[in-house]
Amino acid sequence: MAGLATVFGSGAMTNSIDEIEHADVILITGTNTTENHPVIAQRIKRAVERGTARLVVADPRRIDLVNQANYWLRQKPGTDVAWLNSLMHWIIKKDLHAREYIDRRCEGFEELAAEVEKYTPEYAEKITGIPAEDLKAVAELIGKADRTTFLYAMGITQHTTGTNNVKSMANLAMITGNVGRYATGVNPLRGQNNVQGACDMGALPNVFPGYQLVTDPKVRKKFSEVWGVASLSDKPGLTMTQMMPGIGQGEIKGMYIMGENPVLSDPNAGHVETALQELDFLVVQDIFLTETARLADVVLPAASYAEKDGTFTNTERRVQKVRAAIDPVGISFPDWRIIQRIARLMGAQINFSTPEQIFNEIRRTTPSYAGITYTRIEREGGLQWPCPDIDHPGTMYLHKDGFKRGKGLLTAISYKPSAELPDKDYPLLLTTGRMQFHYHTGTMTRRCKSLSTLAPEPLLDINPQNALELGLSDGDLVKLFSRRGNIKIKVNINHSVDEGVVFSTFHFHESPINRLTNDVLDPVAKIPEYKVCAVRVEKA
């Protein structure tokens, strides 16, 4: 999100799900949409089958949508800036960029044009492995199309160059005039039900709800008045990926973890486990005794989404209702009740009796949510922020009449290789992700019999050529090593991955892949480089 926030002034999907089908060109990269957002993948397929849209897939893996694609750009993992720059190079060379749009709405074009000058398709081919002819064809396709929509997910952001990858895509969208119009846009597909909402609500170390900076005295004044406190800290806090090392250095002594399982989900997970054990005091609130909860001093039982009321904000900024269907299991409570009780026991006067009352405080403090009410959500089937007042219809696509930051910022970005590339000792490149039958660390889906029947065990995808060299047969158990740890896992030999690349998911505690991943971070967004690290496979 940091990338988009810098160039446009706000970080969210610029357009809506319904618009995707109406684009002339759909470019997807770093999203295995069929596995992670199946309902969106289906929309894409339909548009392609109807013949109204052309599909470009840029992905190192032969993902399902490749079968529908007009072009498949198979880049080497971690080389996204290079192919994106190359597309821009060719678009500018062929004079297909949106001159008028750039003049009117963007700044920094000269610098960008100078930067991409050297990224000829032939030069990019050497870095990315994508044939120059394909890069030219796709550049011309996008350059000539009226409406191109760009969809991406963690395959682009979980790199040390993640912020730059996103900025590069935004560059490409802007120079082709594809931001602020119907069926265009730069659209991050969010992986979790309410990750957009958690960001919107200020569960981030540098901003209050609505992306209002903690460093802004006016904002702090507003929140301290509403919350009835004398002052609030103006010092931006630590991100999750900084807190873990912070424990080892003695800076962090106590933690409250709600509905998260960093022991499986964080990079270099072995370190996370050690760090959490070193804490003076750890509270974990969850619906299951997760790997993280096992380390806690106090474990608080929470209600699941089926047992509480509230709202989630989806990937297209739509605020929708969550409704309690059953009573909380056991003597668990909805999370908001638990948080409030802790706050009260620590001396704060917080007295909400319903989630709707909390939502009304959100409306008071968060301008983009001000016009959204529970009644309107019921009546209008969800509302998309920004919705600044009660008569506002909500916003289908952002930046229609200009960017929040004024002019859209084009940024010259040069290609930098990933932090850890394969070498003699660790000759293969490991990239990680999800699959459609499981979710995150598997705490919910692995307890659903249907889903665990469909995907009972972790597998490592490996190319037949590499398998042959290593003397492996399908289903063999192997040991997978990186510089940070090792795990045992069965291999699944197939062509979905290119030679030299292996893939697995992080859903399974018995093969915790994040013990291997690299905890090196993108310098801006602090996202770990889950998508690229060097590994070695040995027969177990």
Add this chain to the structure above:
Amino acid sequence: MSIMVKTEKKVTLIIDGQKITVPDTITILEAAQKAGIRIPTLCYHPALAAIGSCRICIVEIEGVDRPATACNTEALEGMKVTTRSERLFDLRREVIKMILAHHPLNCSPCPENGDCELQDLAYEYDLAAMDFNDYHIQTEGFPWKPFSTPILDYHPRRCILCGRCVKVCSEIRGLGAITMSGSGAKAVIQPVMADEQTPSLCISCGECMRVCPVNAIEETMGGIKGKPWETKRVQTTCGYCGVGCQLDLNVVNNQVVGVTTRDDVGVNKGRLCSKGRFGYTFIHSEDRLRRPLVRNEEGKLEETTWTRALMKVAREFKRIKKEHGPDSLGGLSSARCTNEENYLFQRLIRQVFGTNNVDHCARL
């Protein structure tokens, strides 16, 4: 790649004596629906293109000898359509009778009982059990065969071969993982296998189950099911990915027993993936945390009361804040929790802990 501009032409037709003006691209059935006239249907599904297999929706068109199926006949200028007549009633009744002759009539143990489109039609067209003796049909024995996915079971005897499941798989999902095979009374729906080795293209989304009008496709591993009249359907937002599909949790006796959808609701318009449709049984898992736990003297987690657990939490956080300062505390909120909970969580961390050390797993 220019934008296509649709110019819409209108036609006027008469249905049951009522004059109706509609776009020239729609069918008689859709025209009737617009005018609030109900034509009975069975294989028709609003989310799918017309199938035209069941012939329940037949209507009479003036000047045309044989009745036509309303679902796949275009509405034309000047048409005079009759949707109800004695002849149509008798014809439709025969069609339903033919279908029922193959279909088990022991409705009471069927979970669809009370919410079954075929049962409704049988009732509407006044079919008592004795009528079926008209057709001396020996129903085939069907040995059990695996369906396209282990999580769905197919019941050939219940199946009325309407074709909705095949249509939804190819049309909506773009897969074509199942097909109709065989003919007459022996016809069944079966998975499409490229060869013995290659598994079906099925992705276990369960759309086929959703559109089946008679419960011939059923969840293999679902929990107990309730009868439609005792099932509460609570519309909510799916708890998995960020698309935010709308679904109905089906509740019987305070237990979530299944997931259904509504055709016109939400970004998904009735569709779901395997997680959304089948990923609900964790709710009642044995492993759910039911009571607070606290680490005892021996270092083991043991059950405790809310009061003891929360007192300890408040006391320890206050102590650490006092001894090491507010920035020695931190909190991880959750992309799984609601907006209200995330708001309250960061409020606790900022207002009560006094630090901005709050984050969640947006980056993961």
